[in-house]
Amino acid sequence: MHCRKCHQTAAFNMRHHKLALCQDHYLEWFVAQTQKTIERYKMFGRDDKVLVAVSGGKDSLALWDVLLQLGYQADGLYIGQGIDGGIGYSDLSRQKIDIFIEQHTGVKLHVVDVDQVYGQTIPQVADQHRASKPCSACGLIKRHIMNRVALEEGYTCLTTGHNLDDEAAVLFLNTLRWQTQYLARQSPILEATHPGLARKAKPFCRFYERETAAYAIMRGLDYLYAECPYAVGSTTITYKNLLNELEDAQPGAKLHFYLSFLSARDAGFLDVVTEDVVLNSCDNCGQPTTSPGLCAFCRLWQNRSIGKDTHVIPVSVSLVGTPVMPVGEEIY
Numbered sequence: 115m116h117c118r119k120c121h122q123t124a125a126f127n128m129r130h131h132k133l134a135l136c137q138d139h140y141l142e143w144f145v146a147q148t149q150k151t152i153e154r155y156k157m158f159g160r161d162d163k164v165l166v167a168v169s170g171g172k173d174s175l176a177l178w179d180v181l182l183q184l185g186y187q188a189d190g191l192y193i194g195q196g197i198d199g200g201i202g203y204s205d206l207s208r209q210k211i212d213i214f215i216e217q218h219t220g221v222k223l224h225v226v227d228v229d230q231v232y233g234q235t236i237p238q239v240a241d242q243h244r245a246s247k248p249c250s251a252c253g254l255i256k257r258h259i260m261n262r263v264a265l266e267e268g269y270t271c272l273t274t275g276h277n278l279d280d281e282a283a284v285l286f287l288n289t290l291r292w293q294t295q296y297l298a299r300q301s302p303i304l305e306a307t308h309p310g311l312a313r314k315a316k317p318f319c320r321f322y323e324r325e326t327a328a329y330a331i332m333r334g335l336d337y338l339y340a341e342c343p344y345a346v347g348s349t350t351i352t353y354k355n356l357l358n359e360l361e362d363a364q365p366g367a368k369l370h371f372y373l374s375f376l377s378a379r380d381a382g383f384l385d386v387v388t389e390d391v392v393l394n395s396c397d398n399c400g401q402p403t404t405s406p407g408l409c410a411f412c413r414l415w416q417n418r419s420i421g422k423d424t425h426v427i428p429v430s431v432s433l434v435g436t437p438v439m440p441v442g443e444e445i446y
């Protein structure tokens with residue numbers, strides 16, 4: 115198989131696009147496609163200050179790398195979850211980010227270590243709440259920290275490395291359960307609909323996972339291959355596997371599923387369910403919450419004597435740049 119552009123041996127074949135490319139042209143294509151997605155969904159421009167949530171995995175590091183290549187003002191945010199899982203998962207992920215920073219001189223990284231800031235690691239919080247897995251607490255805490263760092267540090271857009279496989283799996287799950295409120299909110303760009311909400315974007319939402327992996331490998335990014343130990347057996351993985359089977363039989367099915375959904379939503383298919391959500395401000399942290407009183411994040415720490423003092427707890431560190439305060443929000 116040969117590269118469509120230069121006819122040298124192809125390094126990567128995308129059946130769904132009927133497109134094979136050599137390494138140089140694949141890397142060029144990937145960066146150009148990211149820029150197209152940013153423009154298509156009006157995510158951000160050159161004057162925006164962009165925050166990239168990085169985990170040490172391929173998607174988030176690839177996203178940061180591409181945004182820097184495209185010349186965006188893109189800083190990183192790493193949240194230390196304190197997950198060991200027998201492999202020292204959080205330590206390993208942090209090491210990968212340190213390597214990235216060594217290779218991309220001058221970039222700025224904010225670090226919020228949950229244990230240092232709040233006094234418990236994410237698995238410890240989950241244990242305290244007798245949760246069988248820390249994923250609910252983890253998702254809540256990460257969203258909360260990302261939102262507040264973005265707002266407090268003046269970032270005009272918070273980006274994550276969610277790819278098409280992630281988006282299609284969530285869409286599949288919410289469709290099967292007919293979760294219309296969740297469906298109405300699933301989007302490549304989420305506008306800030308409350309003063310306490312940061313604007314959010316997913317510039318990789320149209321890339322298959324294998325495309326971001328290929329980019330990371332071809333660019334020589336040293337990323338963490340291991341998944342979070344708590345991801346094993348997750349519902350999302352089950353849905354991803356089902357969609358992969360479908361994709362094998364029908365190349366492009368996943369992309370078509372996701373893009374058709376976005377078109378239907380843009381055509382007003384879900385308008386009827388988007389009106390009802392009322393956002394209150396949390397009594398403690400001021401971040402948006404669907405229920406009156408405390409947001410879910412503040413309720414999580416309520417018995418940990420952090421409560422009102424959240425804002426004055428000394429903080430994490432910024433590897434390069436300014437310190438980051440502990441933060442709070444609930445993404446509704």
Ligand code: Q46
Binds near residue numbers: 248250252342343345
């Ligand atoms: S939620 Fe659960 Fe993930 Fe947090 S505990 Fe690991 S698997 S990292 S996206």
Ligand code: ZN
Binds near residue numbers: 118
């Ligand atoms: Zn080529």
Ligand code: ZN
Binds near residue numbers: 396400408412442
């Ligand atoms: Zn709160």
